[in-house]
Amino acid sequence: MAPSKLEQGHGRVVLHNDGNANVFSEMSATYPLKLLSPQLPSPDVSVVYMLSYGGGLVGGDRVQLNVEVYDGARLALLSQGSTKVFKARPGQRLSTRSKLHSVTTQRLTVRVAPESALFLLPDPVTCFRAAKYEQVQTLHLCKDSSAVLLDWITSGRKSLGEEWAFSQYFSLNEVWIEGKRVARDAMLLEERDVLSGPLTPRTLAESLAPYSCYATLIMYGPLLEDTMRHLTAAYGAITVFKQHAPPPLLWSLSPICEGRGCVVRLAAKETEHVKNWIGSALKQLESILGVDVYRRAFS
Amino acid sequence: MDNDHEAYILLLLSDSNLPTGSFVASAGLESYVTHGFFSSASPSSTSSTADKMGYTVNFLRDSLSTYARSALPFVLDAHRAVEDALRDANASTGNAMDCAMTRVRELDELYETMTLNHIARRASRTQGVALLTLFSKGFVKPRLSQHLEASADSSADIRAASLMNRLKLLVRREETHGHLPICWGVLTAALGLSAERSQYLHLFLQARSLLSSSVRLNTIGPYAAQQLLLHAVRPLVDAEMSRCKHLGTGHTEATDGAGEDMSDEDVVRGPAMTWPLGEILAARHDLQHSRIFNS
Numbered sequence: 001m002a003p004s005k006l007e008q009g010h011g012r013v014v015l016h017n018d019g020n021a022n023v024f025s026e027m028s029a030t031y032p033l034k035l036l037s038p039q040l041p042s043p044d045v046s047v048v049y050m051l052s053y054g055g056g057l058v059g060g061d062r063v064q065l066n067v068e069v070y071d072g073a074r075l076a077l078l079s080q081g082s083t084k085v086f087k088a089r090p091g092q093r094l095s096t097r098s099k100l101h102s103v104t105t106q107r108l109t110v111r112v113a114p115e116s117a118l119f120l121l122p123d124p125v126t127c128f129r130a131a132k133y134e135q136v137q138t139l140h141l142c143k144d145s146s147a148v149l150l151d152w153i154t155s156g157r158k159s160l161g162e163e164w165a166f167s168q169y170f171s172l173n174e175v176w177i178e179g180k181r182v183a184r185d186a187m188l189l190e191e192r193d194v195l196s197g198p199l200t201p202r203t204l205a206e207s208l209a210p211y212s213c214y215a216t217l218i219m220y221g222p223l224l225e226d227t228m229r230h231l232t233a234a235y236g237a238i239t240v241f242k243q244h245a246p247p248p249l250l251w252s253l254s255p256i257c258e259g260r261g262c263v264v265r266l267a268a269k270e271t272e273h274v275k276n277w278i279g280s281a282l283k284q285l286e287s288i289l290g291v292d293v294y295r296r297a298f299s
Numbered sequence: 300m301d302n303d304h305e306a307y308i309l310l311l312l313s314d315s316n317l318p319t320g321s322f323v324a325s326a327g328l329e330s331y332v333t334h335g336f337f338s339s340a341s342p343s344s345t346s347s348t349a350d351k352m353g354y355t356v357n358f359l360r361d362s363l364s365t366y367a368r369s370a371l372p373f374v375l376d377a378h379r380a381v382e383d384a385l386r387d388a389n390a391s392t393g394n395a396m397d398c399a400m401t402r403v404r405e406l407d408e409l410y411e412t413m414t415l416n417h418i419a420r421r422a423s424r425t426q427g428v429a430l431l432t433l434f435s436k437g438f439v440k441p442r443l444s445q446h447l448e449a450s451a452d453s454s455a456d457i458r459a460a461s462l463m464n465r466l467k468l469l470v471r472r473e474e475t476h477g478h479l480p481i482c483w484g485v486l487t488a489a490l491g492l493s494a495e496r497s498q499y500l501h502l503f504l505q506a507r508s509l510l511s512s513s514v515r516l517n518t519i520g521p522y523a524a525q526q527l528l529l530h531a532v533r534p535l536v537d538a539e540m541s542r543c544k545h546l547g548t549g550h551t552e553a554t555d556g557a558g559e560d561m562s563d564e565d566v567v568r569g570p571a572m573t574w575p576l577g578e579i580l581a582a583r584h585d586l587q588h589s590r591i592f593n594s
């Protein structure tokens with residue numbers, strides 16, 4: 001199952017379809033990354049859970065996962081519960097090496113062959129107080145591959161009074177189609193340094209209020225056509241009259257690649273609200289991936 | 300370039316009557332107001348003038364911050380590319396110009412792929428193209444043989460004008476997009492402004508344009524806008540300059556293999572959006588029942 005030796009925190013998934021059913025020709029990972037694939041009733045849909053031991057990542061953890069999907073196979077990448085990012089362990093800073101690595105990083109590179117599909121539907125990332133997190137997700141698609149990428153973040157552990165209290169969150173999502181980059185979504189959320197000068201500090205929490213969950217959803221390809229058509233129509237039908245307070249949930253939709261793909265962004269006061277919204281926006285995945293996989297992703 | 304020349308160009312470019320198309324752009328402010336972000340937490344009281352100034356500064360800070368972080372690297376790199384080509388007065392000038400144009404197109408394409416909000420993309424293109432038109436119609440030397448000597452053009456001036464023309468042609472043929480930060484970098488380099496002055500002025504004009512939108516939206520009055528321009532915008536522009544003026548796009552032929560090969564530092568230091576709320580609100584601009592701006 002693991003022909004080449006993997007570096008720490010690396011993982012590799014290669015999914016084929018032999019004409020009858022999906023076959024993982026490779027699935028391996030090393031600590032702290034763990035991959036799990038449950039048995040499913042449908043032969044050409046597979047699920048891989050991306051897990052990290054202990055349910056979270058500590059400052060300095062680096063995870064890198066490479067995924068390839070071939071032969072018209074459909075793969076959903078899920079997580080179990082939100083990715084919790086802890087701050088760097090005190091004492092770790094003593095060594096220069098771990099100081100360089102005090103940022104927790106996750107990198108995911110996916111290649112999707114023609115007519116194959118990838119659905120990246122993890123739970124949100126939750127960065128704890130003072131955590132530093134960086135994520136790079138790259139999708140290499142073909143013209144008629146399909147993909148959904150969900151990237152979302154919550155404001156922290158609300159029960160502990162954390163509201164956008166981490167120190168840095170950086171997320172980069174790239175979509176390449178036939179070797180050409182069509183979208184590069186780079187988002188940096190960080191607590192700004194205290195300025196010299198007359199301006200009082202403006203916190204990250206103030207800039208992002210009143211919302212405590214932000215999501216980006218990128219969709220592309222023939223399998224998503226109906227979903228995108230439906231969402232585009234719903235978006236176009238919105239008329240905003242002057243409001244007296246920010247609404248509990250806001251969303252936007254922008255087309256990319258002449259409408260063959262789109263970028264949806266969402267903000268809401270409650271994470272649950274975002275989850276329900278996305279679940280209903282992607283309701284069609286019930287038929288694309290099966291009810292079982294849909295439920296795994298959205299309930 | 301001497302200081303007097305630079306000062307004079309600054310005066311010209313900061314003229315609020317300059318036809319740059321910025322008067323129809325609110326960069327999401329109109330949508331921000333419509334969506335209820337100008338209302339105080341207590342629903343009973345109507346917002347006072349001071350409150351409204353406060354909300355305006357909230358928007359100004361978040362908006363300028365994300366714009367600086369996403370656009371200044373492009374201004375810098377586009378400016379550098381053109382400045383280098385114009386400085387190169389050797390025989391290989393044609394070649395240097397071709398290199399500069401290739402680089403400018405790469406930057407323009409990268410900005411297009413990074414600007415994922417269709418309203419911002421539209422506004423950026425419109426304003427970028429307006430700058431190119433401004434140069435070709437407003438800044439080239441007039442034919443006035445009775446008053447101006449025709450031979451006084453330096454070779455750098457001629458090369459600058461030809462570069463601007465080439466870019467304008469490419470945009471007209473739809474071979475490149477003509478985004479605002481790229482066109483601004485090219486224009487200011489062609490006019491001989493330093494990169495730092497160019498970036499500073501770009502942010503200042505962006506802030507002033509937001510304040511004039513604010514006045515047109517009737518959220519603050521013209522005097523309040525002046526107060527903010529003097530007391531809030533300056534420290535704000537200074538702060539954003541010190542955070543972002545050294546950042547480049549990190550985009551060269553060599554690093555074009557996608558983020559996966561780049562080191563952590565390289566990835567985080569590149570251009571990035573820093574205010575997702577502003578993105579959503581700006582992208583919702585066209586959904587407003589009534590609106591006076593185009594963005």
